[in-house]
Amino acid sequence: MAGTLLTSQAEEFVHHVQQADIVIGIPSYNNVRTIGHVVQAAQAGLAKYFPQYNSVIVNSDGGSTDGTQEAVLKTQFEERHMLLLPTPQKPANRLSFPYHGIPGKGSAFRAIFGISQELGAKACAVMDSDLRSITPEWIDLLVRPVLLHGYDFVAPLYQRHKYDGTITNSIIYPLTRTLYGKRIRQPIGGDFGLSPGVVRAYLDRNDWESDVARFGIDIWMTTVAMAGGFRVCQSYLGAKLHDAKDPSSDLTAMLTQVLGSVFSLMEEFEDAWMPVEGSEPVDLFGFRYQVGLEPIPVNLEKMLRAFGQGAQDLAEVWKQAMSGDTWREIQSLGAVALAPDASTRFHLPDELWVRVVYEFATALKRHPVERSHFLRSFTPLYLGRVASFIIETREMNGDEFEDRMEALCMTFEQSKKYLRQVWRGMQPTPAEAEMLQDNRRR
Amino acid sequence: MIEAIRSILERAGNTLYALLVNTVPALLAAVVILFVFWSLAYALQWLAGRLVRATALDKFISEAGLTSMLGPAATVPASRLVALVVFWAVFGIGCLAALDAFGMVTTSRIVDSVLLAVPKVVIALIILLIGFWLARFLGTSTLIWASNEGFPTPRRWAALVKVAVAFATVVVASDVLDFAPQVFLAAFIIAGTGLALTVSLALGLGSRQSVQAQLLADKRGETEERGVWHHL
Numbered sequence: 271m272a273g274t275l276l277t278s279q280a281e282e283f284v285h286h287v288q289q290a291d292i293v294i295g296i297p298s299y300n301n302v303r304t305i306g307h308v309v310q311a312a313q314a315g316l317a318k319y320f321p322q323y324n325s326v327i328v329n330s331d332g333g334s335t336d337g338t339q340e341a342v343l344k345t346q347f348e349e350r351h352m353l354l355l356p357t358p359q360k361p362a363n364r365l366s367f368p369y370h371g372i373p374g375k376g377s378a379f380r381a382i383f384g385i386s387q388e389l390g391a392k393a394c395a396v397m398d399s400d401l402r403s404i405t406p407e408w409i410d411l412l413v414r415p416v417l418l419h420g421y422d423f424v425a426p427l428y429q430r431h432k433y434d435g436t437i438t439n440s441i442i443y444p445l446t447r448t449l450y451g452k453r454i455r456q457p458i459g460g461d462f463g464l465s466p467g468v469v470r471a472y473l474d475r476n477d478w479e480s481d482v483a484r485f486g487i488d489i490w491m492t493t494v495a496m497a498g499g500f501r502v503c504q505s506y507l508g509a510k511l512h513d514a515k516d517p518s519s520d521l522t523a524m525l526t527q528v529l530g531s532v533f534s535l536m537e538e539f540e541d542a543w544m545p546v547e548g549s550e551p552v553d554l555f556g557f558r559y560q561v562g563l564e565p566i567p568v569n570l571e572k573m574l575r576a577f578g579q580g581a582q583d584l585a586e587v588w589k590q591a592m593s594g595d596t597w598r599e600i601q602s603l604g605a606v607a608l609a610p611d612a613s614t615r616f617h618l619p620d621e622l623w624v625r626v627v628y629e630f631a632t633a634l635k636r637h638p639v640e641r642s643h644f645l646r647s648f649t650p651l652y653l654g655r656v657a658s659f660i661i662e663t664r665e666m667n668g669d670e671f672e673d674r675m676e677a678l679c680m681t682f683e684q685s686k687k688y689l690r691q692v693w694r695g696m697q698p699t700p701a702e703a704e705m706l707q708d709n710r711r712r
Numbered sequence: 713m714i715e716a717i718r719s720i721l722e723r724a725g726n727t728l729y730a731l732l733v734n735t736v737p738a739l740l741a742a743v744v745i746l747f748v749f750w751s752l753a754y755a756l757q758w759l760a761g762r763l764v765r766a767t768a769l770d771k772f773i774s775e776a777g778l779t780s781m782l783g784p785a786a787t788v789p790a791s792r793l794v795a796l797v798v799f800w801a802v803f804g805i806g807c808l809a810a811l812d813a814f815g816m817v818t819t820s821r822i823v824d825s826v827l828l829a830v831p832k833v834v835i836a837l838i839i840l841l842i843g844f845w846l847a848r849f850l851g852t853s854t855l856i857w858a859s860n861e862g863f864p865t866p867r868r869w870a871a872l873v874k875v876a877v878a879f880a881t882v883v884v885a886s887d888v889l890d891f892a893p894q895v896f897l898a899a900f901i902i903a904g905t906g907l908a909l910t911v912s913l914a915l916g917l918g919s920r921q922s923v924q925a926q927l928l929a930d931k932r933g934e935t936e937e938r939g940v941w942h943h944l
Contacts, residue, residue, distance in 0.1 A: 522860050576862070583859040583866045587852060639849075646856045 276370075276384050283365045283385075290363070290389040291323035292316065292413055295382030296342070297375050298399035299332035304513060305399045306345045309364070312397070313345075315409025316362050320417075323392075328385050329366035329399075330378035338399070342366040374484035379491075383469045393417040394469055395424075397461040403511035411505035411556050412463035422500035424463030425454045425492060427554065428510040432663060432671040433566040436656045437528060439675060441627060442489060444682040445532060448689075449543040450496040453551045454504060458488035458528065461507065468500050477534075485524045486531030493532070497539040506556030509563060525652060526645040533634045533645075544690065548683060570613050573657040578607035580650025587647045590640065591633035593692075596625045600651070607654060618658035620681040626651055627682075628689040635693070735814075742810035749806020753799045761795035829889075836885040843881025847874045879903065 276284070294312045298305055309327060316325040329342040343366050365385075371377035379396060386394040393416040395409065415421040438458055446457045471494060480486070495502055536543065581588075581604020589597050599622050606616050630648060634641050663671050808826055811819045851874035858866030883900045887893040 576860075579862070580859055583855060587856065643852050643856060646853075646860065649860050 276381060276388075277367050279367045280365065280381065280385060283363075283367070284388045287324075287326060287363050287389060289324060290326040290386075291392050292320055292325040292417070293382070293386040293389060293391040293394045294325065294327045294362075294409065295379065295386070295394060295396040296327070296329045296399050297332070297378030297382070297396070298329055298334060298338050298342075299373075300334045300336045300338060301399040301513075302334070302336040302338045302341050304402060305329070305338055306341050308397060308399055308401050308404055309342055309345045311401075311404040311406055312409055313362055315406035318406050319410040320413065323417075325362040326385075326389065326391075327362050327364045328382050329364075330369045330381045331366060332373050332378060333368055339366040339368075372479060372484070374487070376478060376484060376487035376490070379487055380473070380478055383464075383473050386464075386469050387466070387473060391466060391469075394464045394466075395462065396464070398512060400513040401461075401510070402513070403509050405508075407556075408461065408507050411507060412461060415503050415505065415553075415555055416463045416465045420501060421463075421503045421553075422465040422468045423492070423495035423502045424555075425502065425504045425552075426456050426459035426461045426510075427504040427506045427556070428456055428459065429508060429561050429563065429668075430510060431563040431566045432666065432668065433568050433660060434510075434563075436659075437525060437652070439678075440623075440652065440655050440659065442528065442532065443675075444624075444679045445627060446489070446493065446496070447549045447679055448682040448686055449536065449546065450493070450539075451546040451549045452496050452502060453549050454492060454496070454502065456504075457492040459510070460488055462488075462491060463505070464491075465500070468495050468498070471495075471498055471500070480534070481527040481530040485527040489528055489531050490535065493535045493539065497535070497542040503553040503555060506554060506558050508559065509561040511564065522646060522649050525649055526642075529648060530634075530641075530645050533631045536631055537635050540693075547686075549679075568660055570657055570660060573653040573660075574607045574612045574616055577650045577654030577657065578604050578612075580604070580647070580654075581607070584647045584650065587643055588651075590637065591644050591647075592626065592629045596622065596629055600626065603654070607657075613661065616654075616658055616661060618655050620678050621685070623655050623658075623678075624682050624685045625688065626655075628685065628692055631689075632692045636695075738814045741813040745810040745813055746806055749803055749809065753802035753806065756802055757795045757799035760798040761791050764791035764794045765789075832889055836888045839885045839888060840881055843884070844878060847877035847881065850874070850877055 294316070296305065296308055296312070309329075312327050316323075316327075327342075329339065331339050331342075343364060346361075367381075369378050369381040371380065382396060383394070393413045395412040397404065397408065397412075412424050412426070415424045435456070438456060442457050443455060447453050472491065475494070477490075581601055585597075585601060588600065592600065603616070603618055606612060609615065630644060630651075633644050637644070663674055666674060808823050812823050851870040854873045855866050855870035858869045863869065879900060883893075883896045886896040
């Protein structure tokens with residue numbers, strides 16, 4: 271199967287190498303500034319922690335024009351003496367090739383997984399190419415739980431600024447934790463360790479051409495691993511410093527692709543999440559330490575304005591997705607968001623936010639034709655929630671912020687009964703309620 | 713004199729009698745036909761409504777998102793719509809049959825032309841249904857896009873798209889029906905050309921500086937944009 275996914279260059283490489291124990295995969299697109307550091311860290315990590323294993327570093331590139339592929343192949347780890355290795359080590363094989371398929375991280379991963387399977391790797395790790403804080407220890411922390419401790423899926427745990435990763439904090443972490451009962455704090459972290467079993471499960475699926483092929487890949491991998499009953503754990507990797515996203519790219523599309531994947535997977539894995547009650551921590555590896563974090567600038571006024579404007583313009587779209595009570599509460603908050611003192615007064619409560627998320631997830635299932643409208647109209651709601659959370663947590667330190675996150679997660683978990691009700695159609699939307707009344711009258 | 717009047721009255725009476733003899737049975741037949749078809753249409757309407765409700769088509773259509781084809785009228789269930797269509801289809805046939813009962817050349821021609829037009833009308837209706845759904849869908853897409861991009865007056869942009877698509881649909885439907893196609897086509901071309909010319913003049917003469925300012929603001933806004941997004 272994997273053979274059909276690979277370019278002739280990749281197939282030739284597989285034929286030449288024949289077998290590998292560890293595959294390190296790095297997807298890239300115009301990352302010449304940072305990818306050299308990532309490759310060096312991977313080389314050093316493999317040499318220091320896994321010298322007895324055959325290893326391969328694979329760069330799956332999306333057609334970079336800035337010399338990313340050349341950088342991968344030319345990068346040499348010159349300072350081996352600094353690792354204090356007892357004997358000289360053979361450097362890992364390297365391959366850099368352009369992948370086939372829809373441009374995106376998902377397609378890049380698919381090719382990496384194909385190579386991993388073809389080489390019969392016992393462990394595969396993937397990591398972003400824009401990382402500036404990666405160290406050789408990351409390789410150990412992502413690969414060792416799979417290679418030597420029988421885990422199938424290793425998720426990263428980073429120390430991040432409280433305003434970094436707001437989509438994870440507002441929706442993805444609380445929702446996946448509530449659905450599947452596992453407390454994986456960074457489900458869309460981007461750096462993962464994988465067993466051959468879970469790689470096979472990914473390759474056997476046929477939804478690679480959907481949102482998964484783009485930004486939805488991380489949550490897709492995490493969800494498939496959790497819902498598929500694979501052994502999951504987390505590794506503490508310290509701080510995650512990476513390049514700021516390109517502001518010219520369509521970031522609404524990024525948000526909708528991630529959300530689209532989460533909500534689609536909810537439909538597929540309904541039987542897996544419906545019976546789950548509460549959540550449990552997963553095993554954690556790595557030594558926890560404090561790190562200095564880069565402050566994240568936020569534009570509160572613009573977020574509030576986007577939410578307030580959205581409440582005015584998109585009221586009819588939201589009305590189709592939300593229950594009457596939820597819609598009315600959101601509409602009244604829209605007016606508050608546009609008031610001059612909104613940056614101190616605006617507050618979107620947890621309980622209301624949870625209802626919004628659950629009702630949108632259900633609306634996507636019930637109205638597939640309107641799917642893209644609902645997803646794209648979610649952007650102002652998300653910005654409103656982020657603004658509210660920023661106002662509320664402005665004075666909090668890291669620990670206090672995590673406590674606040676825990677409270678939000680508990681609200682998600684406690685409202686799961688409501689999710690089950692709306693999901694099973696026990697709570698009709700206003701339009702459906704009107705239709706039912708009309709039917710009864712007749 | 714009296715004889716002449718009597719003769720005229722007799723002629724008039726004969727004509728009236730002949731008219732009554734010829735028309736009343738046809739009229740009675742038409743009324744009976746109308747009543748029978750109305751009863752049949754009413755019964756079939758009731759049956760179709762029940763049948764559609766029993767097969768849970770309402771729920772299916774709602775879940776498939778097809779009710780959105782009708783926009784805000786989506787609150788009218790599919791069962792009600794199907795029942796109405798059945799009623800008017802059957803009653804319409806009844807009306808044509810009633811007209812035909814008079815056996816006149818004119819009525820026969822009307823019946824024939826109506827029957828011949830039925831396929832075209834059905835096609836035109838389908839075109840209108842799809843076109844109006846598309847107008848609504850694209851209008852909503854424009855609304856969401858304009859709102860997310862922070863454009864001023866997103867509702868107006870959405871309305872413009874809706875009207876344009878709906879107008880194009882009407883032009884196509886009128887062409888299918890052969891109903892003043894040249895007039896609609898000409899109106900469409902004039903409206904389209906006028907819009908293009910207006911936009912060109914507005915940008916070329918009046919709004920050149922505004923566009924330039926907007927582009928510069930967009931460039932400056934990149935930094936501001938980071939504050940909104942890069943913490944994703």
